[in-house]
Amino acid sequence: MNAITEPVLSYAATASREQVLLALRAVLPPHCILSREEETRPYECDGLSLYRSVPMAVVLPESEAQVQAVLKTCKKLRVPVVARGAGTGLSGGAMPHAQGVLLGLAKFNRIKHVDREAAIAVVEPGVRNLAVSEAVAPFGLYYAPDPSSQIACTIGGNVAENSGGVHCLKYGLTVHNVLKVRVITIDGEVIELGSLAPDAPGLDLLSVFVGSEGMLGVVTEVTLRLTPKPALARVIMASFDDVEKASDAVGKVIGAGIIPAGLEMMDKQATQMVEPFVRAGYDTEAEAILLCESDGTIEEVAEEIERMEKVFQQAGAVRLQVSQSENERLLFWAGRKNAFPAAGRVSPDYYCMDGTIPRRRLGHVLKAIQQMEIKYSMRCANVFHAGDGNLHPLILFDSNLADEVRRAEDFGAEILELCVEVGGTITGEHGVGIEKINQMCVQFTRDELDSFMAVKRGFDPECLLNPEKVIPTLVRCAEYGKMHVHGGALPFSDLPRF
Amino acid sequence: MNAPHDLQTLRRPLPAEMSEALRTHFGDRFSVANAVRDHHGTDESPYPSMLPDGVVFAQSTEEVVVVVNLCNAHGVPLIAYGAGSSLEGHILAIEGGITLDLTQMNKIVALHAEDQTITVQAGLTRKQLNEQIRDSGLFFPIDPGADASLGGMSATRASGTNAVRYGTMRENVVSLTVVTAQGKIIRTSRRARKSSAGYDLTRLFVGSEGTLGVITEVTVKLYPQPEAVSAAVCNFPTVHEAVQCVIQTIQLGVPIARVELMDANAVMAGNRYSKLTLRETPLLLFEFHGSEASVKEQAQTVQELAKDCGGLDFEWAERPEDRNRLWTARHNAYFAGLQLRPGCRASTTDVCVPISRLAECINEATKLLEKASFPSTIVGHVGDGNFHVLMLLDPNDQKEWEESERLNHRLVTQAIDADGTCTGEHGIGLHKKQFMAHEHGEDVLDLMRSLKKAFDPNNILNPGKILDARP
Numbered sequence: 013m014n015a016i017t018e019p020v021l022s023y024a025a026t027a028s029r030e031q032v033l034l035a036l037r038a039v040l041p042p043h044c045i046l047s048r049e050e051e052t053r054p055y056e057c058d059g060l061s062l063y064r065s066v067p068m069a070v071v072l073p074e075s076e077a078q079v080q081a082v083l084k085t086c087k088k089l090r091v092p093v094v095a096r097g098a099g100t101g102l103s104g105g106a107m108p109h110a111q112g113v114l115l116g117l118a119k120f121n122r123i124k125h126v127d128r129e130a131a132i133a134v135v136e137p138g139v140r141n142l143a144v145s146e147a148v149a150p151f152g153l154y155y156a157p158d159p160s161s162q163i164a165c166t167i168g169g170n171v172a173e174n175s176g177g178v179h180c181l182k183y184g185l186t187v188h189n190v191l192k193v194r195v196i197t198i199d200g201e202v203i204e205l206g207s208l209a210p211d212a213p214g215l216d217l218l219s220v221f222v223g224s225e226g227m228l229g230v231v232t233e234v235t236l237r238l239t240p241k242p243a244l245a246r247v248i249m250a251s252f253d254d255v256e257k258a259s260d261a262v263g264k265v266i267g268a269g270i271i272p273a274g275l276e277m278m279d280k281q282a283t284q285m286v287e288p289f290v291r292a293g294y295d296t297e298a299e300a301i302l303l304c305e306s307d308g309t310i311e312e313v314a315e316e317i318e319r320m321e322k323v324f325q326q327a328g329a330v331r332l333q334v335s336q337s338e339n340e341r342l343l344f345w346a347g348r349k350n351a352f353p354a355a356g357r358v359s360p361d362y363y364c365m366d367g368t369i370p371r372r373r374l375g376h377v378l379k380a381i382q383q384m385e386i387k388y389s390m391r392c393a394n395v396f397h398a399g400d401g402n403l404h405p406l407i408l409f410d411s412n413l414a415d416e417v418r419r420a421e422d423f424g425a426e427i428l429e430l431c432v433e434v435g436g437t438i439t440g441e442h443g444v445g446i447e448k449i450n451q452m453c454v455q456f457t458r459d460e461l462d463s464f465m466a467v468k469r470g471f472d473p474e475c476l477l478n479p480e481k482v483i484p485t486l487v488r489c490a491e492y493g494k495m496h497v498h499g500g501a502l503p504f505s506d507l508p509r510f
Numbered sequence: 511m512n513a514p515h516d517l518q519t520l521r522r523p524l525p526a527e528m529s530e531a532l533r534t535h536f537g538d539r540f541s542v543a544n545a546v547r548d549h550h551g552t553d554e555s556p557y558p559s560m561l562p563d564g565v566v567f568a569q570s571t572e573e574v575v576v577v578v579n580l581c582n583a584h585g586v587p588l589i590a591y592g593a594g595s596s597l598e599g600h601i602l603a604i605e606g607g608i609t610l611d612l613t614q615m616n617k618i619v620a621l622h623a624e625d626q627t628i629t630v631q632a633g634l635t636r637k638q639l640n641e642q643i644r645d646s647g648l649f650f651p652i653d654p655g656a657d658a659s660l661g662g663m664s665a666t667r668a669s670g671t672n673a674v675r676y677g678t679m680r681e682n683v684v685s686l687t688v689v690t691a692q693g694k695i696i697r698t699s700r701r702a703r704k705s706s707a708g709y710d711l712t713r714l715f716v717g718s719e720g721t722l723g724v725i726t727e728v729t730v731k732l733y734p735q736p737e738a739v740s741a742a743v744c745n746f747p748t749v750h751e752a753v754q755c756v757i758q759t760i761q762l763g764v765p766i767a768r769v770e771l772m773d774a775n776a777v778m779a780g781n782r783y784s785k786l787t788l789r790e791t792p793l794l795l796f797e798f799h800g801s802e803a804s805v806k807e808q809a810q811t812v813q814e815l816a817k818d819c820g821g822l823d824f825e826w827a828e829r830p831e832d833r834n835r836l837w838t839a840r841h842n843a844y845f846a847g848l849q850l851r852p853g854c855r856a857s858t859t860d861v862c863v864p865i866s867r868l869a870e871c872i873n874e875a876t877k878l879l880e881k882a883s884f885p886s887t888i889v890g891h892v893g894d895g896n897f898h899v900l901m902l903l904d905p906n907d908q909k910e911w912e913e914s915e916r917l918n919h920r921l922v923t924q925a926i927d928a929d930g931t932c933t934g935e936h937g938i939g940l941h942k943k944q945f946m947a948h949e950h951g952e953d954v955l956d957l958m959r960s961l962k963k964a965f966d967p968n969n970i971l972n973p974g975k976i977l978d979a980r981p
Binding site: 127129130131132173174176180184185187188197201202203204205207208209212213214215216217219220222223224228239240241242263266267268269308309311312315316319366368369370371372400401402431432435436437438439440441442443444448452455456457459460461462463464466467468469470471482483 | 681
């Protein structure tokens with residue numbers, strides 16, 4: 013793999029491994045520190061296993077005071093800190109820094125408080141996403157954002173990545189469902205951002221914090237907005253003989269004034285990959301299927317399903333099947349949510365992209381990806397949040413074959429650049445991390461990247477929190493060839509910008 | 511009052527050289543005429559007028575860059591100005607400087623009907639926007655009452671009566687074009703519905719009240735015009751029962767588009783002003799959006815809940831003229847209130863609390879107001895836990911002002927202690943700066959200050975608003 017060859021600051025120069033461990037042992041009990049290689053190796057990567065790096069030490073604090081102490085220690089020694097939840101992230105956001113400390117929040121796993129009347133839950137960051145919905149189910153409530161990894165991923169990680177899921181078209185992303193976070197700054201100070209009331213005055217630091225990929229602070233408590241569980245939900249599976257027709261149907265549903273609870277698309281590659289694994293009952297003959305959910309009261313769902321069916325028929329659907337029971341509905345979604353594990357079954361490696369485009373360009377981009385499959389002679393399955401225009405092309409490859417890794421990366425980069433070209437973004441929900449840092453140079457101008465740096469400086473002027481992620485340096489952009497450089501002179505090339 | 515005492519000492523000079531440059535560049539569109547300055551230095555807040563030294567009418571983002579660069583070079587304050595309808599002293603030129611009027615930037619840049627987004631120049635007002643897109647079958651729902659500009663609504667994170675269904679500007683701004691204090695043009699985000707690329711600059715600028723950059727273009731979400739709209743009104747014996755009804759409605763997940771509370775005083779004022787015959791007890795006004803069947807079902811559900819909560823009667827209307835009649839009292843609440851005391855000026859509170867704490871907060875407010883020496887009304891966007899006390903004050907009676915400020919202080923303290931906020935939608939401006947430390951804590955304010963410093967190192971952008979510079 014292309015190792016990260018551009019460390020801007022040499023952190024190792026300031027504190028040796030021994031010094032760091034000594035300082036950590038002074039503030040944490042021994043069982044909260046892992047330092048032997050066999051202990052730290054399991055933390056070398058997150059869900060993006062292409063990039064790996066073993067940290068100097070892993071700390072697993074058990075209290076907020078310990079988190080404060082760790083951060084103060086790291087600040088004093090000028091050692092990078094990377095926070096980690098369940099490690100299910102797909103962009104390398106939780107990949108450790110080789111000269112740094114990995115701060116695991118797995119032990120912060122309590123649901124502290126549920127207020128049924130206010131429909132909120134106060135949880136620690138290590139609580140799993142699905143565990144929240146399970147805990148509040150007796151009150152007829154649930155937590156709406158449902159990333160496919162919800163069985164494992166944690167709320168803290170969701171906050172860091174601003175996670176979405178199949179239901180965020182109607183119910184919003186993490187940022188729309190988090191009311192308040194308690195954060196430890198790099199100085200070890202405790203701050204609270206947001207408020208239980210809908211709108212905290214002044215700068216909206218909560219929104220800035222959500223999705224900041226661990227670069228602004230470490231979360232120790234999150235207050236979540238809960239949603240009343242609808243009386244009924246049903247899913248339509250609509251089959252199409254052409255991906256472009258399916259894409260157009262997506263725009264037509266929303267254009268008809270319907271906001272489905274979920275609107276997902278899978279192409280033939282994806283359904284054929286998933287069906288033997290999950291037996292979801294998908295139409296594997298269709299070139300593409302749409303899964304379209306309606307939720308609400310019984311009457312509302314009946315009426316909406318009827319309207320959705322009409323739109324799909326007009327858009328040229330060749331087959332429509334509506335879930336007849338809650339079990340069948342869950343099975344339809346199980347297939348969708350297991351697309352990644354299924355890809356792992358049929359291909360030694362896969363690479364998942366996350367570009368998001370204005371909805372009406374879906375057909376165009378999917379056709380272009382089909383052309384790229386030929387160009388790179390690699391298969392690519394498409395399974396994605398169509399309603400949001402959020403693509404997840406899964407590039408299937410084998411890292412043992414010569415050249416396949418490079419071709420897969422090039423393929424992915426070309427898809428992302430196309431997304432930006434049609435007015436979209438390089439990441440809808442997986443974050444930039446280390447994976448998409450080059451494409452940031454394509455999506456944003458230098459002035460825009462400077463604004464990101466201004467935010468970063470406000471929170472963490474020495475750039476100790478999750479360094480070398482998300483914001484590319486000018487040098488990197490110049491190397492990537494997407495930045496105009498005057499006569500080889502790069503302004504402020506020595507400034508740390510990552 | 512909390513108005514700065516010695517305004518003259520705060521004012522920064524406007525160098526002659528800079529006036530000259532502005533005149534050369536903008537000609538007639540740079541004005542130092544008293545009438546123009548007065549118009550731009552007076553707002554709906556309880557503060558006296560504070561005039562800028564000059565007003566520039568910009569017509570493009572590039573012209574904004576010119577003004578920002580001049581201000582930055584000379585250390586002159588710059589206040590971006592839309593419709594001037596803000597309530598908390600946002601646009602007052604407390605340090606003098608240039609007011610940048612953006613009302614001539616009122617064009618639609620691009621309508622993307624299929625994506626249900628529209629990009630407009632910052633000076634376009636929400637009514638102008640909705641008139642111009644009427645034929646597309648789409649509409650922009652955020653309705654703060656006044657015909658505010660989209661730039662101003664973004665800068666103050668405006669919301670309004672239907673936030674309970676459509677959210678506030680926080681949820682509805684997709685992307686902004688901003689001129690930074692260094693005169694750079696940045697686009698905070700692209701038009702994709704979601705993005706996790708980099709920090710959320712869009713939401714950082716939304717609600718920053720002109721202190722971090724000048725917003726010149728706004729991309730917002732649009733929604734399909736609802737197939738059916740209906741309205742309902744229901745009286746309750748006390749505010750408590752009315753609020754219970756709202757809580758239950760929301761807990762059931764009924765997707766109401768608006769729900770507004772008026773207290774008995776507000777109803778009485780409405781009856782007098784609009785010649786209505788509403789029963790003068792607290793009442794709730796509802797609006798439902800959706801298909802024919804779902805609108806009917808929503809109204810039935812709410813009717814049953816209202817009955818369970820002790821509602822006195824329930825009137826339901828589908829025809830637009832009947833709906834408008836039901837809502838007249840609410841739409842005119844501000845002016846109806848002012849008429850309760852001819853010649854008065856209003857000071858408005860804007861506290862917002864978690865809905866489970868709403869009834870106790872309104873009860874407390876009612877008790878305080880009964881003892882007050884001036885009349886008042888309460889109206890509220892209760893679906894969001896946000897309510898306004900309209901305090902009707904004699905502008906010449908310093909004692910009344912002081913009493914109203916004390917009362918506001920009590921309400922805000924109570925709201926913050928209930929884990930709420932001093933302002934649900936009007937923003938901070940000058941008037942609510944005093945509450946920021948209590949609400950956020952000094953550490954969070956320090957963070958906000960360091961962001962302000964990073965974006966605007968020379969403190970030229972709407973200085974003295976939201977936060978005082980670091981002492």
